Every structure is written in structure tokens, then in C-alpha cells.
Amino acid sequence: MSEIRFDAVHHRFGERTVLSGIDLTLTEPRIGIVGANGSGKSTLARMINGLVEPTAGTVTVDGVDTAKQGREVRRRVGFVFTDPDNQIVMPTVAEDVAFSLRRSGLTKPEIAERVAQLLRRFGLDGHADHPTHLLSGGQKQLLALAAVLIREPSVLVADEPTTLLDLRNARMVAELLAGLAEQVVLVTHHLELLADFDRVLVIEDGRVLADDRPAPALAAYRQAVGRQ
Amino acid sequence: MSGRMSTIGTYRPGSSALHRLPAGPKMALLLVAVIGVVLLRQPWQLGIAALLVAVLYGWARIPWRVAVAQVWPLRWTIVVIAAFQLWLADWRAAVVVCAGLMIAVAVAALVTLTTRVTEMLDLCVRLLGPLRRVGVDPDRVGLVLALTIRCVPLLVSVIDEVNQARRARGLGFSLVALVSPAIVRALRSADAIGDALIARGVDD
Numbered sequence: 164m165s166e167i168r169f170d171a172v173h174h175r176f177g178e179r180t181v182l183s184g185i186d187l188t189l190t191e192p193r194i195g196i197v198g199a200n201g202s203g204k205s206t207l208a209r210m211i212n213g214l215v216e217p218t219a220g221t222v223t224v225d226g227v228d229t230a231k232q233g234r235e236v237r238r239r240v241g242f243v244f245t246d247p248d249n250q251i252v253m254p255t256v257a258e259d260v261a262f263s264l265r266r267s268g269l270t271k272p273e274i275a276e277r278v279a280q281l282l283r284r285f286g287l288d289g290h291a292d293h294p295t296h297l298l299s300g301g302q303k304q305l306l307a308l309a310a311v312l313i314r315e316p317s318v319l320v321a322d323e324p325t326t327l328l329d330l331r332n333a334r335m336v337a338e339l340l341a342g343l344a345e346q347v348v349l350v351t352h353h354l355e356l357l358a359d360f361d362r363v364l365v366i367e368d369g370r371v372l373a374d375d376r377p378a379p380a381l382a383a384y385r386q387a388v389g390r391q
Numbered sequence: 392m393s394g395r396m397s398t399i400g401t402y403r404p405g406s407s408a409l410h411r412l413p414a415g416p417k418m419a420l421l422l423v424a425v426i427g428v429v430l431l432r433q434p435w436q437l438g439i440a441a442l443l444v445a446v447l448y449g450w451a452r453i454p455w456r457v458a459v460a461q462v463w464p465l466r467w468t469i470v471v472i473a474a475f476q477l478w479l480a481d482w483r484a485a486v487v488v489c490a491g492l493m494i495a496v497a498v499a500a501l502v503t504l505t506t507r508v509t510e511m512l513d514l515c516v517r518l519l520g521p522l523r524r525v526g527v528d529p530d531r532v533g534l535v536l537a538l539t540i541r542c543v544p545l546l547v548s549v550i551d552e553v554n555q556a557r558r559a560r561g562l563g564f565s566l567v568a569l570v571s572p573a574i575v576r577a578l579r580s581a582d583a584i585g586d587a588l589i590a591r592g593v594d595d
Contacts, residue, residue: 237590246583266592
């Protein structure tokens with residue numbers, strides 16, 4: 164598994180402190196991040212991919228600085244967003260997955276073969292030529308996942324990937340995430356998805372409120388929510 | 392409406408000769424067809440051109456509903472142009488201008504309906520390749536084209552949702568109530584798409 168390190172990380176957005184004094188080393192295969200809206204959990208997740216740079220401190224993935232070597236980091240870290248519509252670039256399913264490999268140096272037949280394999284694995288092979296905007300929410304999220312995983316990242320960061328989905332689709336995406344070989348960092352409000360995770364971080368007001376196994380961490384989160 | 396709008400210019404899989412024709416010759420034929428249509432001056436000539444386009448749609452096995460959807464968004468523009476032409480010239484001019492516009496759009500749509508965006512992207516990158524020397528990034532231009540096509544159904548759904556929200560609040564039609572939230576949402580989407588493109592390694 165990759166080593167994701169946060170060293171004395173602070174982040175400010177204008178006058179507002181979003182993250183403060185974050186020191187973490189994440190090496191577990193399954194890491195969950197929970198917290199209220201605006202707590203800073205999405206900012207924390209985006210830092211792993213270099214989408215947000217800390218205003219102080221450093222974030223590294225396997226020793227690679229996300230602020231200085233963003234491209235290198237993004238080859239290692241895939242990112243799935245809440246709304247797959249914002250992540251899908253091409254008008255058809257197969258084209259969108261292939262888009263991720265456009266600068267991979269692979270030949271067209273090689274790309275087509277890899278795309279076909281991945282679409283089969285994700286149950287989207289029957290939709291290869293379908294317009295992406297006509298897919299269901301769950302299928303769109305699966306497509307977004309496929310488009311990220313075809314680049315074979317060692318870490319997958321998913322920022323509330325089930326929030327916009329109904330229960331059935333949320334389960335489908337959760338099952339797929341659970342079966343991945345890649346290290347997964349999952350930001351979610353669906354606490355039941357984290358039951359089998361190795362580690363859960365609870366973020367509150369830009370700080371780590373709890374960092375533990377799922378049961379005690381989620382108990383601390385529920386207690387904190389109860390206090391508010 | 393949004394369902395029909397979202398079919399505009401979206402590739403439809405198929406195995407017709409038009410589907411199999413490479414993007415380069417198809418774009419060249421499109422150019423010739425549009426120039427040809429502009430040069431037509433008689434309504435009967437445009438009638439033949441329209442018939443030819445209809446045959447091409449049939450040949451590509453594009454359902455007639457999808458074919459109509461390609462020119463349907465032009466209806467108000469056509470009404471305005473026709474009225475203008477009738478006022479300034481005569482019915483012949485109105486027919487020639489309006490039919491020419493519709494045929495040109497229909498032919499262009501036929502190209503996008505039968506050509507994968509990746510094929511057009513590759514063509515664009517090839518054609519713009521020589522401009523690398525003057526600082527043009529063909530990949531980036533191709534990406535802009537792909538995103539433009541991709542964003543049509545996205546924007547249609549945004550406008551549809553904003554419209555439904557307005558109706559749900561019991562408000563009558565208001566351009567401000569439609570345009571303001573639609574622009575805000577479009578800008579937010581643009582921001583999010585930018586983040587997603589970076590995350591997908593577009594800059595790599």
C-alpha cells in the first residue's frame with residue numbers, strides 16, 4: 164500500500180481556516196473519512212490528489228510532494244467525485260474510459276482491449292456505445308470509477324461517491340469499492356459503508372477529532388454530532 | 392423536450408457506410424455540402440438537396456424522430472429569419488435562406504451522429520498538428536471540441552431542472568429566474584469539470 168503523509172498541514176480559504184494542524188500517515192488499505200458538511204474532509208481528500216495545495220505543511224504520496232509534483236501524484240492517485248456528470252468528458256461510455264488512456268502510449272487496439280475488459284468487469288459492456296448522459300446515476304458513477312481505474316492508480320480517493328445515488332446504486336458502488344485491490348480513501352456520509360474499513364478519520368472544524376478503528380471512530384462522530 | 396434535445400449531435404452506433412467512412416472525408420464532404428447549399432438559389436434545388444439529406448439519414452439508419460430533433464431547436468430562429476426575409480424580400484428568398492440553414496445543420500448533425508467524437512478529436516489533432524510550431528496545442532483544441540459536444544446535454548438538463556424548480560415554486564416565466572440560476576449552475580459545473588479534468592490527468 165502507498166504511504167500518504169500529512170505533515171503539519173494547514174489550509175486557509177480567504178479568512179477561513181479549513182484545515183489546521185493535520186499530521187497523519189495513512190498506509191491502510193481502506194481508510195474512511197467522515198465529518199459534517201464544511202468540516203474540511205473533502206479538502207483533506209483533495210489534497211491527496213494535489214487538487215488542493217496546503218497553505219502550510221506538506222502532503223506526500225510515497226514521498227512525492229503533491230504540491231510540487233502534482234502530475235506524478237495524479238498518476239498514483241485516482242479521484243472520483245460526488246457528481247459523475249462533472250467527471251465524464253466524452254459523449255459515449257467506451258470513449259470516456261478510453262479518454263483516460265489517450266496519452267498512455269498504448270496503440271488503439273490495446274486501448275480498445277483494455278477498455279472492453281474494464282467495461283466487462285464493471286458490467287458496462289452492454290453500454291459501450293451508449294451516450295453517457297442517458298446512463299442511470301449508478302451507471303454514471305461506475306463509469307467514473309472505471310475511467311479512473313483504467314489508469315491503474317495505486318490509491319483511489321472517492322469523495323462522497325454514493326451521496327447522489329439511491330440505495331440500490333449506492334450499494335452497487337460500495338460493493339465495487341470494497342472489492343478493489345487498490346488502496347481506497349473514502350469520504351462519505353453513509354457510515355455503514357465503513358464498517359469493514361481499517362481506519363476511520365473523523366474531521367471536525369478542520370481538525371482530526373478521532374482517528375481509530377471504525378466502531379470507536381464512528382461512536383466519537385455520533386457523540387460529536389449529538390453535542391451540536 | 393430535454394430528451395429530444397439531448398439527442399442532438401450525439402453519436403449513434405451503427406455499421407452503415409456513413410458510419411464506416413473515416414472522419415476526414417466526412418468532414419470534407421460536409422464542407423462541400425454546406426458551400427453547395429449556400430450557392431443554391433432556387434427553392435426546387437433546395438428541395439432536391441433536402442431529399443438527398445433525407446436519403447442519407449435513411450442510409451445511416453437514423454430514426455426520423457432523431458433526425459427531426461437535429462433541426463427542431465432552429466424553429467424559432469427560422470420563424471424570425473423567414474419573417475425578416477418576407478418583409479425585406481419575398482417568399483422565395485425566405486424559403487432559400489431558411490431551407491439552406493436547416494439543410495446545413497442537418498448535414499452537420501448527420502456527421503456527428505455517425506462519427507465518434509474520438510475520431511473527430513484525432514482528425515482535429517492531425518489537422519492542427521502543424522500549428523504546434525506557433526504555440527497551438529492541438530490536443531487542447533480537440534478537448535475543447537469534445538467538451539463542447541459533451542456539455543450540450545449537460546446544459547439542457549441544467550435548464551430543464553431550473554425550469555422545473557421555477558414551476559415548483561409557482562413562478563411564472565421570467566428570463567431572469569431562468570437565466571441567473573442556470574448561469575450559476577453552469578459556472579459551478581465548469582469549475583467542477585475543470586477539477587475533474589486535472590484529476591483525470593489531462594495536463595499530464
